[in-house]
Amino acid sequence: MEPVKNFQHSEAEQKWYAHWNASGYFNSTPDDRPPYTIVMPPPNVTGVLHMGHALNNSVQDILIRRAKMMGYNTCWVPGTDHASIATEAKVVGMLRDMGIDKKTMPRDEFLKYAWEWKEKYGGIILKQLEKLGCALDWNRTNFTMDDDYYAAVIRVFVELHEKGLIYRGVKMINWDPKAKTALSDEEVIHKQTNSKLYYVRYKIEDSEDYITIATVRPETILGDTAVCVHPEDERYAHLAGKYCFVPLINRRIPIIFDTYIDKEFGTGALKVTPAHDINDYNLGLKHGLPVVDTLNDDGTMSEAAQLYIGQDRFAVRKKIVEDLREAGHMVKEEEYSNQVGFSERTDAVIEPRLSMQWWCNMQDLSKPALDAVMNDTVEFHPAKFKNTYRHWMGNIKDWCISRQLWWGQRIPAWYDAEGGLYVAHNEAEAHEKYKTKKPELAAKQPQLRQDEDVLDTWFSSWLWPMQVFGWNEEPGNADLKYYYPTATLVTAPEIIFFWVARMVMAGYEFMGEKPFDKVYFTGIVRDKQGRKMSKQLGNSPDLLQMIEDFGADTVRFSVMISSPAGNDLLFDEGQLEQGRFFCNKMWNAMKLVKGWESRCVDGMEDSNVKFAMDWMEARLAEVSGEVAEMIKDFRLSEGLKTIYSLIWNDFCSWYLEWVKPTMDQPISARVYERTVAIYESLLQLLHPYLPFVTEEIYHLLRDRQPGDDLIVKQLPAYVTPDALTLKGGAMLQELITAIRDTRNKNQLKPKDTIGLWINTTHHAFYEQAQDILRRQVNAEEIGYTTEPVQGSIALVVQTDKLYIKSNATATVDTGAQKEQMQKDLEYLKGFLVSIDKKLGNERFMANAKPDVIEAERKKQSDALAKIQTLEESLGLL
């Protein structure tokens, strides 16, 4: 097979992905091997693949592929989340574009559109993951609204309701006026916002006096039912028992006293609007104040507001400010910066609102989940997120789980004509309960009305690690038993509360067991300037285009090379270049090695390069061990850097140059075989990171039997590398570099040959390495000496003295060399002084560990020897 000039990524990607998939490598069924399981964080059906997914899924793919090579039965489950509010918004938007108003259609019809939308667009993101190379078990694809999944969610609701953990109640919630639904606290994003603080005065009853309050939401004064001041505030002591009037509408409201008030803020007087502020609501409860809800569900003013009815809250804010000014109630206006809550999904400003919703009590659920993380039963990587987790779990509040939407699991609660409530798995069961409980009424009015609301999308996704393995099927099903708990969850810290914490809770509650052993938090992908990638900023590169242009391996390389666990990833297109060059480098190395195949000669002498092969194998063993540790610790970017350097520097720059026969010369078959084997091992080490290019080269290196694919090749057991061999290789590199440097500094052209004389005691080493050394520094001859060589350039490597004689006609200027040696000498002398000092220090000798002292002694003698050698060589120049 004639290799093409460059690595053709798109062909290789398609070919190998199809091959892996068809070979069943991605699929898993329980067997005798230990499982290694990952459930993919299900992307929203509304999503398109972006850099965050690229990072997240690259990490998972690396873990899965690595585990596969280590003999685990790996199972990576794909799927999508129905994303209740996000999808509903999309569908509503689509309908609007078609000129249809959601309000005009019945629920069933809307859901038909929604399902159509899901069928059409919902699978796109999973298809895109194939392009990235993800080794996903496609037979196990799940969707959080699949029938069985839906049933599981309902079952969980019913069970929690029976336990009394789910209840219905009127509380202050976060209202999204755009989506017209309640939101959980987690779905509210607080942003620092420039507002105005308005000082408004309220006329006091039977007096010419006013009391001035401060507010940033002046439109809410229409819902005021009191003004509150601090009981110890002398400024207002005389107002005890008095009333004042809400401006513009002249509602008579009491002036109340409560220590909740901060005397220092504003005027020390607070307007109390129990319907639209959580603090005010609590004050209202305490003081028995009425609640006046001045807002409609779409954010316009309600009848109760008396004024501005039907107008939008922000328009009203402007108007009421003018009207207050005109009426002489506006005292002053100040610039003010405060936190305002926005809807995570629609970006609408949240209105706190009193509302009847379904709640899930989290107190009991949170306890085992908190413990599990704190005592590392569930390990967090990096561990700093344990703090975040503990803080949230420790202060957990009840979860508002109902949403005023249609797309999602409909709440399994039915009401009779008297408002009686029946929570059941289905309507028939609800009827049974109804008939049993209220036989007379049921006989007269058999109809039950189902709750209109659906459940928060996270109320389904918290079951993900159990339900994808069929939790809701018969108990003890084989898959669940085998794959649960899963090995590692890879996700973003952004959803630690939304999802991670809740999965841990669900795991303990419904399985009695944690959902995963470890959680690896990836960073957030940012652009070069450190800004979060987002659609609005337009700084999110088109991932699919990028894969097409550069190849999946290159994209994976670029996101993995700079993303240590938990740290943000600054994505720079420059990294793409580095990745592309790397793929190409390996391609060219393959071409070189492949070119030797036809020049192989059996039984040819190879002792001259045996040193190189031994060394490379030792390095491979050494680095394999390091990489294993790094991946175990989730130091994935470090692992990639290490392999990168092993391949580029050790293998390509050193090893291949060392064993490379000169042009058209034959090569020993044994050297060829060992080189191919080494290259295969390198490819294997790298494969989890760059699956396509490695598989492609693996197959180009040799003809393979069916089933001999890199993806399923098992990693060999770790062998301890020979320390002496490693040291020898490093010494050889040092020698070559030093001599080349000397050649450069003395203006020797690469083609000029040299004579090299060595004064050494390491004869065994040189015997093995001298042939390589000679070729690498273009030495015509290498000799040994115990005396300085006249007319040569001297240099020192470790404690060996080298003498270089140029064979070029030009005279050699040794000035630069001399200068360098003098510098080295100075440094070494200083270094020696510091060691002497250390070793002469009684306290050091008393306190330092013996091996540290030993190391210092060794350094001392090395430095001494080197100084001696240097001085000797200098004397020569």
Place this chain on the structure above:
RNA sequence: GGGAGCAUAGCUCAGCUGGUUCAGAGCAUCUGCCUUACAAGCAGAGGGUCCGCGGUUCGAACCCGUGUGCUCCCACCA
């Protein structure tokens, strides 16, 4: 208001349990090479008060305190 984290080469960052294998990598810069695997390359080089200050220690980029400057998360002060 509470909590967490960061500050190391021009840029982006590594540096795990304190000890010249600890001051590193990639990119960028400079020098010399179109040496038949690779110019998407090769061989070399230069470049840092490890944010300031104080402390602990025989020894600090690393531990402690403090100051400064950033970042993120949480929180019901209008």
